[in-house]
Amino acid sequence: MSIIQKQLRTAFGAAIRDAYSIDADPLLATTGTDKFGDYQCNAAMAIAKQLKLRPRDVAEKIKSCVDLAGMAEKLEIAGPGFINIHLSSAWLATKLNQIAADPRLGIEKTANPQRVVIDYPGINVAKEMHIGHLRPSNIGDAIARIIEFTGETVIRQNHIGDWGTAFGMLLAYMQEDAGKNDAALAQIDQFYKAAKQRFDSDPAFADEARATVVRLQAGGADELARWRKIVDISRHHMLEVLHLMSVQITQADERGESFYNPMLADVVAQLRAKGVAEESEGAIVVWVKPFETPLIIQKRDGGFGYGTTDLAALRFRTTELKADRLVYVTDNRQRQHFLQFTDAGRRAGWFGNAGYDHVMFGTILGPDGKPFKTKSGESVKLKEVLIEAIDRARAIVDAKNPELPDDQRSAIARSVGIGGVKYFDLNKDRLTDYVFDWDSMLATEGNTAPYLQYAYARTQSIIRKSGVEVPPSAQITLGAPEEITLAKHILRLGDVVESVAKELKPHVLCTYLYELATRFSGFFEACPVIKSEEPLRSSRLALCAVTARTLATGLDLLGIEHPEQM
RNA sequence: GCACCCGUAGCUCAGUUGGAUAGAGCAUCGGAUUUCUAAUCCGACGGUCAGUGGUUCGAGUCCACUCGGGUGCGCCA
DSSP: OOSHHHHHHHHHHHHHHHHHSOOOOOOEEEOSSGGGOSEEEOHHHHHHHHHTOOHHHHHHHHHHHOOOTTOEEEEEEETTTEEEEEEOHHHHHHHHHHHHTOTTTTOOOOSSOOEEEEEOOOOBTTSOOBGGGHHHHHHHHHHHHHHHHTTOEEEEEBOOBOOSHHHHHHHHHHHTOGGGGGOOHHHHHHHHHHHHHHHHHOHHHHHHHHHHHHHHHTTOHHHHHHHHHHHHHHHHHHHHHHHHTTOOOOGGGBOOHHHHGGGHHHHHHHHHHTTSOEEETTEEEEOOTTOSSOEEEEOTTSOOOHHHHHHHHHHHHHHTSOOSEEEEEEEGGGHHHHHHHHHHHHHTTOSTTOEEEEEEEOOEEOTTSSBOBOTTSOBOBHHHHHHHHHHHHHHHHHHHOTTSOHHHHHHHHHHHHHHHHHHHHHSSOTTSOEEOOHHHHTOSSSSSHHHHHHHHHHHHHHHHHHTOSSOOOOOOOOOSHHHHHHHHHHTTHHHHHHHHHHHOOHHHHHHHHHHHHHHHHHHHHHOOSTTSOTTHHHHHHHHHHHHHHHHHHHHHHHTOOOOSOO
16 A cells, blocks of 8 residues: 555545545646645536635645645645645654564555456467567566556466467377377477368368368367377476466466367357347357457357357356456457457456456567567577577676676676566566667666666675675664655555556556666765764665665566576 | 558666556766676766647547558368
């Protein structure tokens, strides 16, 4: 929960009630610029309009009624009726000391935890992970961590693509040669492409592929065994890559499309019974308002598609998993499909009271501004990208800090390389497409992971050199402007976390952390710590320690590591 | 044809339920270092917020239309 905003909101809400006997939103906001103070209450204009009074008079009245209990140094009325709030540095210091003593930095867990089902990263089986899996893995993971941190019960669902007609052609292709059955994933990836080519060009093979799907879906023992083998190989690879990029997904989170297969017929039957679905051109479909093409629930040949699976999963999550909130992390290209199947699900009554968020994101582009592909037009393998990130980071570490032991440089390179890729991806609003650019990701200047990690390493360096074993619990006093600026920012973490958990926009947390790092750098330049006399030394050391924990907490929530030294 | 997303500084992007003189970074230029890690900091330059009209105390933000870019749309996922 927030520390500053919540108190201000309560105080101004009460003041408005005292002054006008109405409940109005205090319309609290940060000022954005220091000269207007730290926060502002913008309620006076709205209330003045509602009650037909003069805004400045309303602002005066609110100001005279509000009791901030020492929070503010002064309140000023400006412009048409803004009430600017300048926080008191003594009050800030008190609050900062409170959160410094709290393992969760003063951020309370929610009183009534919700069950939040998060669907990510939705990887397809039988193919190596590629660059397209970076964003759902990364964004979904950050969102899961953040929501979990607020105290909600997070249920991760890795809705892998482990079912469907593609497996028919893959199994049929592999069946042609017994040797292919022991293939590794890299080969299966090749088989998949070859099988698809055969499927498109060879009608006899296509028929065999379709027949194989039917046998698989009917539970044919041989087909099932070979299918399981492919899934196992794929899972091994998937978990390895996700682990390499520090994504918190385990096999226990896996609930693939195949899981829902036994429910699909019932889903269709229910939708027909409820009058949501109808027959059209031999298929069973659901028509959704503005769209000219329907959602197909059952194909003319009797088979089911992903729309049916998504509906089955929706129903499963609200009924069996008892979800209070459903979060889906997918490409924005699936927007229409999500509008369609969620509308169908809503009409069927399968949402219950659960909230719903479709977390969409844009495309990663290559240097040419088109979706990122290799020169030959192949998809870029995610594992290779991650390895290259680590290699590039290693070269930077070697150049900057050659005296560190070899294994430590390797560990730093991993944190910086992976962190650089992840932060670059999280740092922008999700919907913007971006060009994959190594130099920008791994730059040590600007709003990048290495800059944040460096700031953290500096906090640790000071603490290390201070000779104090345990981070000091000394009282923080705020004197220098850089100290006050830093303190104000630290105290905003709760507001930011709350906002990100609600809006599901990790880039807001990135911006917060970047500003935190710049403010720490300003403090670092202007305020000597170790060289200062007591009690200033201990106070500043404690300020470093709480800054460090704030940075570390934020980076943890983004799934980005923070080495002690760089 | 139908639908969705986007358009802000030379470049990459922020801009919280509508709030004050639209902010950062990169690049460019100019400064700071016998350092607590310079993987740093300070300053300068840089804007018809694609356009037009509307809503109101107030619009980058909301509404309508236009232009421009991207994407998705019956039996694949």
